[in-house]
Amino acid sequence: MTPLKIVCTEPTIMDKRPDICVVDPDPGLASALGSLLHRYGIGVRRFDTLPGCLEMLDSGLLDGSVMFLDIDVCEAQPATLLEHVRAAAARLSVVAVTDGGDLALRERIVGAGALDLVRRPLLAAYVFNRLREELPGEPGLPKDGMVALSLRDGTQVTFRMMQPEDAEIEQAFVTALSERSRSLRFFSGLRQLPPRLLALLTNPDYPLSYALIATVNEDSRERQIGVARYAPTGEAGVAEFAVVVSDEWQGQGVGSQLLQLVISAAAIAGLRRLEGLILRENKEMLSLAKSLGFAVDRGHSPDLSMIRVVKELTGRRQPSPGV
Secondary structure, eight states: OOOOOOOOOOOOOOOOOEEEEEOSSSSSHHHHHHHHHHHGGOOOEEEHHHHHHHHHHHTTTTOOOEEEEEGSSSSHHHHHHHHHHHHHHTTTEEEESSSSSOOHHHHHHHHHOSEEEEEHHHHHHHHHHHHHHHHHOOOTSSOOOEEEEETTTHHHHHHHHEOOOHHHHHHHHHHHHHHHHHHHHHSOOOOSSOOOHHHHHOOOOOTOOOEEEEEEETTTTEEEEEEEEEESSSSSSSSEEEEEEEGGGGTTHHHHHHHHHHHHHHHTTOOOEEEEEETOHHHHHHHHHTTTTTTTTTOOSTTTTTTEEEEOSSSSOOOOOOO
C-alpha cells in the first residue's frame, strides 16, 4: 500500500454543503453528528423512516449528499431490505448502519448499491471521540470513545482514533512489522518512522486527514496491532488511504474493520473519492480493497508493479447486476 503523500493544507471552515441524512428512530447518532459537523458547514437532518426522507429529497426540499440508514428498522425480509437500500442509493450515497450484521449481509447491502455497512458501535465511537476533541468539557458526552469488538477467534480488540500521545505505540508497531510488511506499506526499507513523519501520522486533522488504530491489551499495556488512515492528495475532495496490520494479526478481520470505518469517516467529511496504490504482489490488500468496493483504475497506475484502486464516495450508486 502506498506510503501516503502528506500534503500540507490549511484547515478552513468549509462552505455550506448538502446535508447528511440520518434515517434512524433513535436521535442520538443524528444529534452527535450535527454537533460535530456544523462547524464544517454540514447540516444533519434526521428521519424516523426512509419514505419521509426520500419524499423530501425527491421534492427538492432537501439537498442531501450522504445517508446513514439504520437497516435494523427496515422490514426484516431480505428482499424488502434490499429494496430500501436500492431506493436510497439511487438518490445519494448510503452508509448502512446496523447493531449486528455479518459478512454475508454486508455483501448483499453493498451489492444493492450502498457505500458500506458499518457496525453502530464503531461509528458511534468515532463520532463521540471527535466530539470530545471538538467540544472539550461538553456535558453529556460518553466518557469512552473506544469500542471493543470480538474477532473471529473471540479475541477482544479495541478500535479508536489515533492521538498525538500514541507516538510511542505507533513507532513500536512500525518497528515490529516484518520487512515484507514494511515494504508493502512504505515501498521502501524504512525500519523506523522519522520524527517529522511520526508527528504527522499521529496528529490527524479531521476532516482533512484521519487515522484509526486497533489495539490489544498485553501485560496491562496497550499494544497497537493495526492502523488505517486517509490523507489529502492536493486534489479537492480526494484522499489517499492506507491500512496495515501486524503480521501475526493478519487474516483475522482487523484490516477490514479498520478500513470500513475510514471509508465512513471520509464520507462524513464530504470527500468524493478515496484512492490508493497497491503493489501487485500484495494480494491480500488487493482482495480487501475489492471486497470493500474499491475498483481497479487500469489507466492511472504509475508503473507495472503497482495497481491504483479507487472508491467513489458521492453520487448515485448502481446496484450490482443480479442483486
